Amino acid sequence: MGDSAQIAVMGVSGYAGAELARLLLHHPQLKGKAPLFLGRAESTREPLAALHPQLMDNNGTGMGPEGLQVEPFSWDLLAERGVSLLLLATPHEQSRAWAPQALERGIRVVDLSGAWRLREASNRAVYKFEDDGSPVAAAAQAKSVYGMPELYRDEIRDAALVANPGCYATSVILPLKPLVEAGWVDLSRGIVSDSKSGVSGAGKAPTAKTHFMSAADNLSAYGVFGHRHTGELLEQLDLEAEQVIFTPHLLPIPRGIMSTIYVWFKEPKKADEVEALYRSFFAQSPLVRIFAAGQLPQIQYSVRTSYCDIGFHLDRGGRRCVIVSCLDNLLKGAAGQAVQNVNLMCGWKEEEGLL
Amino acid sequence: MGDSAQIAVMGVSGYAGAELARLLLHHPQLKGKAPLFLGRAESTREPLAALHPQLMDNNGTGMGPEGLQVEPFSWDLLAERGVSLLLLATPHEQSRAWAPQALERGIRVVDLSGAWRLREASNRAVYKFEDDGSPVAAAAQAKSVYGMPELYRDEIRDAALVANPGCYATSVILPLKPLVEAGWVDLSRGIVSDSKSGVSGAGKAPTAKTHFMSAADNLSAYGVFGHRHTGELLEQLDLEAEQVIFTPHLLPIPRGIMSTIYVWFKEPKKADEVEALYRSFFAQSPLVRIFAAGQLPQIQYSVRTSYCDIGFHLDRGGRRCVIVSCLDNLLKGAAGQAVQNVNLMCGWKEEEGLL
Amino acid sequence: MGDSAQIAVMGVSGYAGAELARLLLHHPQLKGKAPLFLGRAESTREPLAALHPQLMDNNGTGMGPEGLQVEPFSWDLLAERGVSLLLLATPHEQSRAWAPQALERGIRVVDLSGAWRLREASNRAVYKFEDDGSPVAAAAQAKSVYGMPELYRDEIRDAALVANPGCYATSVILPLKPLVEAGWVDLSRGIVSDSKSGVSGAGKAPTAKTHFMSAADNLSAYGVFGHRHTGELLEQLDLEAEQVIFTPHLLPIPRGIMSTIYVWFKEPKKADEVEALYRSFFAQSPLVRIFAAGQLPQIQYSVRTSYCDIGFHLDRGGRRCVIVSCLDNLLKGAAGQAVQNVNLMCGWKEEEGLL
Amino acid sequence: MGDSAQIAVMGVSGYAGAELARLLLHHPQLKGKAPLFLGRAESTREPLAALHPQLMDNNGTGMGPEGLQVEPFSWDLLAERGVSLLLLATPHEQSRAWAPQALERGIRVVDLSGAWRLREASNRAVYKFEDDGSPVAAAAQAKSVYGMPELYRDEIRDAALVANPGCYATSVILPLKPLVEAGWVDLSRGIVSDSKSGVSGAGKAPTAKTHFMSAADNLSAYGVFGHRHTGELLEQLDLEAEQVIFTPHLLPIPRGIMSTIYVWFKEPKKADEVEALYRSFFAQSPLVRIFAAGQLPQIQYSVRTSYCDIGFHLDRGGRRCVIVSCLDNLLKGAAGQAVQNVNLMCGWKEEEGLL
Structure with a gap:
């Protein structure tokens, strides 16, 4: 074609x-x-x-x-x-x-x-x-x-x-999919995704929320336990509603999303195992960038690119993992x-x- | 009362x-x-x-x-x-x-x-x-x-x-009044006030102009040769319309106004003469702060105060003077x-x- | 005295x-x-x-x-x-x-x-x-x-x-103390505090991190599993290190902290029970403001005040609770x-x- | 080659x-x-x-x-x-x-x-x-x-x-060159360029000036009567030092320059004459965009492009002209x-x- x-x-x-x-x-x-x-x-x-x-x-x-x-x-x-x-x-x-x-x-x-x-x-x-x-x-x-x-x-x-x-959904599904699919995540403890988006995600219509005076120098959470993108997480990650909390926030920046994601593993893992799993899963994916263990992406790195960036920090015990994903909500999102x-x-x- | x-x-x-x-x-x-x-x-x-x-x-x-x-x-x-x-x-x-x-x-x-x-x-x-x-x-x-x-x-x-x-008018009239009243300014050469205001000056109604995406990371001029505050300048400074150009700009900040004002003196002056004139004129005015010659106010200094700050730079020839005034458009303005x-x-x- | x-x-x-x-x-x-x-x-x-x-x-x-x-x-x-x-x-x-x-x-x-x-x-x-x-x-x-x-x-x-x-510690301890002290929180599931601070929290020394170009239009997580304020949380809330994850982020704003805190209750609670517990605990505390159930503070509300603001959202099941606290890191913090x-x-x- | x-x-x-x-x-x-x-x-x-x-x-x-x-x-x-x-x-x-x-x-x-x-x-x-x-x-x-x-x-x-x-010089020389070269500008009255630049223009070294807390929510003038780019204006526009005042300001944005330029014409002109002069001068210049008379560029339009944008407003008398030029200081600049x-x-x- x-x-x-x-x-x-x-x-x-x-x-x-x-x-x-x-x-x-x-x-x-x-x-x-x-x-x-x-x-x-x-x-x-x-x-x-x-x-x-x-x-x-x-x-x-x-x-x-x-x-x-x-x-x-x-x-x-x-x-x-x-x-x-x-x-x-x-x-x-x-x-x-x-x-x-x-x-x-x-x-x-x-x-x-x-x-x-x-x-x-x-x-x-x-x-x-x-x-x-x-x-x-x-x-x-x-x-x-x-x-x-x-x-x-x-x-x-x-x-x-x-x-x-959805833009938020992309920032949550991509970093979670490899871990959930591998069966590593202890779903009984619940997954938390604390997500933050720039104002372009709220659309072009002028509203009280998108007024410069409300959005600048501010941060607000919204859609707690009820954001529309939640269904995408459940379907694509095969989760029950009780197994994930997704909380969006409005950031005082034009573009960019960061999701800070908290999971508990069933068994202790090593950082290089986690990194290897990510690299393997996305080996054929030119628009995902995996950061070395312990190094985290920032929103700036991916804004005005079509990449989704993924990094993580594993606790010394190997069970608690904080994952950070970033993307441009208007591009990869x-x-x-x-x-x-x-x-x-x-x-x-x-x-x-x-x- | x-x-x-x-x-x-x-x-x-x-x-x-x-x-x-x-x-x-x-x-x-x-x-x-x-x-x-x-x-x-x-x-x-x-x-x-x-x-x-x-x-x-x-x-x-x-x-x-x-x-x-x-x-x-x-x-x-x-x-x-x-x-x-x-x-x-x-x-x-x-x-x-x-x-x-x-x-x-x-x-x-x-x-x-x-x-x-x-x-x-x-x-x-x-x-x-x-x-x-x-x-x-x-x-x-x-x-x-x-x-x-x-x-x-x-x-x-x-x-x-x-x-x-008016907020803009305050930022232009206060710094010009002493100089104009003293007869120092060569009005035949024209006065320029290049003025900049934070977004609160545009009001609370959500509009395309006050949308975060339009106002943030941006600067725009507007109302050139036609802003409503111009009449206040003419009346309070006793000027003809041809003698002053006032250009407002929308700054990507919540509050604060800066006016950068350009005047030519009829006769050469010394910096300490200019400073002395300002100090004398505002000696009984507790809400005006005069900066030492060659030191300029910044918007941050006056935001969330009720002061109007005034500073200036005099050219070596003593004829060209750049004056900077700052105030909080919601307070002194x-x-x-x-x-x-x-x-x-x-x-x-x-x-x-x-x- | x-x-x-x-x-x-x-x-x-x-x-x-x-x-x-x-x-x-x-x-x-x-x-x-x-x-x-x-x-x-x-x-x-x-x-x-x-x-x-x-x-x-x-x-x-x-x-x-x-x-x-x-x-x-x-x-x-x-x-x-x-x-x-x-x-x-x-x-x-x-x-x-x-x-x-x-x-x-x-x-x-x-x-x-x-x-x-x-x-x-x-x-x-x-x-x-x-x-x-x-x-x-x-x-x-x-x-x-x-x-x-x-x-x-x-x-x-x-x-x-x-x-x-500490500024972060205040934003985490105040909203958690009533719930933990009442014995409502299921500590075995872990508490997550996803916290965000304005740049003044990083101090006055000019560094690569506090450079406008790095901080503006950005968001970054740091100090994961290792921030200095963690010890205050453990001591004041009587927690084990395994029971809480605290992740600070650098916000592109001058001042203000928000902590979005995730807890699971041992037994289902009603929203008015949670609100009543908060109001009772802080009844004699003039610098804490409790928001009505389902209403959340924003950073703007508390910046340039000495208040700590606390609000929450309870899931329909009554077990999962998202708490949002805000304060000015230079004032209440x-x-x-x-x-x-x-x-x-x-x-x-x-x-x-x-x- | x-x-x-x-x-x-x-x-x-x-x-x-x-x-x-x-x-x-x-x-x-x-x-x-x-x-x-x-x-x-x-x-x-x-x-x-x-x-x-x-x-x-x-x-x-x-x-x-x-x-x-x-x-x-x-x-x-x-x-x-x-x-x-x-x-x-x-x-x-x-x-x-x-x-x-x-x-x-x-x-x-x-x-x-x-x-x-x-x-x-x-x-x-x-x-x-x-x-x-x-x-x-x-x-x-x-x-x-x-x-x-x-x-x-x-x-x-x-x-x-x-x-x-220089970045500032480009934003001043391009919009002035056609007018000065055509002999339209009354140089005896002086040209004013009130210029504003984003923080990337101040370089990558962390300093008090580039600290987020100094640059954000602020505006400051600097280098009055003494900025290094002044010499480029004089040489490229063939001006005497007395004939131009150039005042740079630091804007609270990452990138972008706007110069608001004030000239007086020797003879009254019509807006379409001015626009025609600009279009003719830059007819072979693919990286200059001329705006229709009375329409002004904003910094956002040219940021992350290699264009220099030029627009102007002519007073009813046809003698006073306010020109606005915008460009990205890291690209066209x-x-x-x-x-x-x-x-x-x-x-x-x-x-x-x-x-």
């Missing part, structure tokens, strides 16, 4: 959308073949650079001589342009509506919302999807692959619908991981355009 | 309102006599601490055993409580409506908005006051005193209506200066409760 | 020292009786305002007509001025040396360093005190009272040597708590000069 | 050095031909990723399977590797010593320090070069081209020694402009690897 891929992006006005546009416009496999940028059905044509001035070129009109335009959405336009792959950076209600329609037209989909990530209806309940239970939604759900290449690389290559993971999925779906190198 | 002063504050929900509440609740002359806090006419009673959690006491209910309440506004309530002095931290349209009504009832007013600051109709035009020209408005305007104690100390003591100056005016109006020490 | 108290502060150059100076200069019981500020033995006289420009008055020379001076330290000077209470905001090595000498001269001491906080030699080992084991040190240690008024109010009143608690101790030692109201 | 270019970078440990490394490692013309990274003469071999963790790949060892190393400097090593172009990101004293030695060996040089930027000895005086006046220094100086491609594109292509401009020069020197497209 690679050569002939025509990609469209819907919902380019948000922060993840801007990163998607930037990544795709500079993607080596898409030289001279810019993606089609789409606004909502009712929108009018407007220059991409008007939405995101940092994407302007020196003609002041966006990329290219005349400037890239965001076009009003219509299925006819997609057909006319021969779109074969649609990225949805839309609210989950819209993604629920449009993904099945795209599939019906033979267009593959990468959805960045929470619309298709969760297998279990009980975990989806938090999103209150009106269509849950409808045959159309069930059919799309059945086709959906959880878009974390480190876990589902092969399934993604051929998937019709890829559900790009959103647009970067989406392009990683696009790369796999198009038969390109997984990390292409992401280093 | 001092002993019997009962003060009311209207519009306590914003940032300046919170500072007013804090200052008045700890004011030595108001011990045991808390101000009356008022919401808009249609509002319901609510605890002050619900609006501003940092004002909570350890009962979790606001100041005092039962917690201070914000009461719905009515003129009857003001009469019942014997209010003699009303502080308006309200939008200028509301201040235009309420100040004359208060005066009519014999209540003195300190207004923190731009409603009554400007003598000239041409300068007021930028506010588009609907009532401009009405006899009621004209009568109130005629009584209004510009509430900058360093310039109008005596007039303020007896004023019925005090128009608290708003609530602190308002309390300074209250102190004068009540016959208390000018700086009481402000150091 | 109150009326005749002459207070001296040693080590006023750091961030906690600046806050100590500010609090004591405005303390209602010390009007007209400024503390004696002391530099190191070899230092020369210099104005307090040269160290901390924000403490300048409008004479530009510090507080008072001639400006407060920092005097070179000597025991003779302390005797001459009749100092009866010495606050040490000095590195712990200096506090180890000077506290016993002060006690010998009949001068009471509040020490803000880690020098005298720990009863057990094994917990003190992390500080590598050269004099540990000496009779003089042992005698001082025996007299030392842990300066947390909420736990040791009566002992502090009469203490000769008060060891002011240092200078504010020191003045609280001074108040008790002098027979004044515990919260005097701190609200 | 292009194909055979072997590039070496000396002084990769600072902020500009890290950006140079990042740009060159991803440069399309240097695929498979990594630059040689050099430490000081006495240094030992160390991984590039140890200096800049964000440059790590997923092997944790730097770029490439074994990780890129920073090699100890020696002329023999440069000869052995066939280095034809040397980038110096070194302090100016070192650049003064090494550039002539490189030229002597036939190696071309791009120097990012202030060592070779100034033609006039009087302007160089601020740097206190010990060798000023020596024949070797004079010979190198005579060969030096000021590395601003928008002004000296042709000279740079063939230059042996390119002096990369340092490493980006250096690579732009490298591109010209190697015969590649000026903007290659920079968009």
